[in-house]
Amino acid sequence: MSLSIRHIEQNDAEICGKIWYEAHKAISFAHGYASEPPSEEFGIGLIRSLIKSTNSWGVLAERQDRILGSIFLHRFPPSPVAVIGLLTIQPSAEGNGAGRKLMDAALSQARILKHEQVRLVQSPSHIRSFVLYTKSGFTLREPLFLVQGQPLKGGTNVWGNNIRPVRDDGDIYLCNELCKSVFGFSREMELRQAKDQGIATIVERDGVMTGYAAGIGIGCHAVAKSNKDLKVLIANASAILGPGFFVPARNHGLMRWLLENGFLIGWPANLMTIGPYKEPLTPFLPSLAY
Numbered sequence: 377m378s379l380s381i382r383h384i385e386q387n388d389a390e391i392c393g394k395i396w397y398e399a400h401k402a403i404s405f406a407h408g409y410a411s412e413p414p415s416e417e418f419g420i421g422l423i424r425s426l427i428k429s430t431n432s433w434g435v436l437a438e439r440q441d442r443i444l445g446s447i448f449l450h451r452f453p454p455s456p457v458a459v460i461g462l463l464t465i466q467p468s469a470e471g472n473g474a475g476r477k478l479m480d481a482a483l484s485q486a487r488i489l490k491h492e493q494v495r496l497v498q499s500p501s502h503i504r505s506f507v508l509y510t511k512s513g514f515t516l517r518e519p520l521f522l523v524q525g526q527p528l529k530g531g532t533n534v535w536g537n538n539i540r541p542v543r544d545d546g547d548i549y550l551c552n553e554l555c556k557s558v559f560g561f562s563r564e565m566e567l568r569q570a571k572d573q574g575i576a577t578i579v580e581r582d583g584v585m586t587g588y589a590a591g592i593g594i595g596c597h598a599v600a601k602s603n604k605d606l607k608v609l610i611a612n613a614s615a616i617l618g619p620g621f622f623v624p625a626r627n628h629g630l631m632r633w634l635l636e637n638g639f640l641i642g643w644p645a646n647l648m649t650i651g652p653y654k655e656p657l658t659p660f661l662p663s664l665a666y
């Protein structure tokens with residue numbers, strides 16, 4: 377029987393959430409990491425919310441009415457980047473090309489939506505996904521680690537930085553300008569959401585904005601002019617949101633400081649991209665999306 381691809385609907389959320397949880401649990405268990413989705417309920421809840429979201433598009437693969445897995449493509453307007461997330465195939469159905477079909481469908485949708493830039497954060501513990509993404513055109517740009525621990529609460533203010541919440545459109549403008557200079561585009565939608573949740577912060581030196589964090593956590597990004605500024609943002613976060621935050625493994629200075637201050641490494645990940653990529657020349661923290 378041939379494989380078919382169709383839009384994912386609310387009725388599919390339970391089975392797709394279960395598959396997402398089961399597939400990741402199997403990989404994490406094999407490598408001794410905590411499972412990325414903490415529970416089946418979390419997986420189902422997340423899939424339900426993505427199906428409702430106007431900025432996420434999802435399809436599933438099925439054969440003979442049996443759902444094998446699903447994929448989502450997310451947008452963060454006005455960011456030019458579209459993000460692939462939550463690609464999963466039930467472990468017993470792996471190796472039959474379903475993953476590739478779902479990825480082809482998501483990349484076609486990105487083209488229809490005119491997104492030249494597509495990104496994802498891959499779990500390198502799974503060779504299949506790295507192969508699939510590389511064959512689908514993605515390039516590995518940045519090896520990451522999920523770092524876990526608690527904020528240090530002010531321990532770095534000896535450097536004379538000031539930290540405060542993102543308050544208004546003037547602050548958003550400054551953050552957008554910094555983000556554009558680092559990534560080539562702003563991440564305004566995510567920043568505004570973080571501001572509304574009260575988790576977006578700005579760091580200043582001598583009255584000049586030198587970095588911001590749209591929260592510190594797995595779904596959050598941050599950009600700074602120096603590692604000192606990034607350290608102040610991390611040290612003074614109100615909380616680490618979710619199981620940790622991603623740190624580029626190549627940022628030795630930041631990684632060493634985190635490890636010396638009691639943070640632990642949870643699991644590895646890779647930032648992979650299709651389309652134009654401006655390599656950031658100043659420190660940053662990517663989110664689970666990109």
Ligand SMILES: CC(C)(COP(=O)(O)OP(=O)(O)OC[C@H]1O[C@@H](n2cnc3c(N)ncnc32)[C@H](O)[C@@H]1OP(=O)(O)O)[C@@H](O)C(=O)NCCC(=O)NCCS
Binds near residue numbers: 463474477498504
């Ligand atoms: C990653 C995942 C979606 C792939 O689904 P799948 O249906 O098995 O994928 P496909 O069979 O279409 O593609 C896998 C490719 O890897 C290739 N492959 C697998 N192991 C390989 C290896 N060790 N070396 C080289 N190629 C390898 C396969 O031959 C296939 O390539 P082909 O289509 O050209 O033959 C699925 O394994 C999964 O859900 N894993 C758990 C969750 C996960 O890791 N998701 C991704 C998070 S980033």
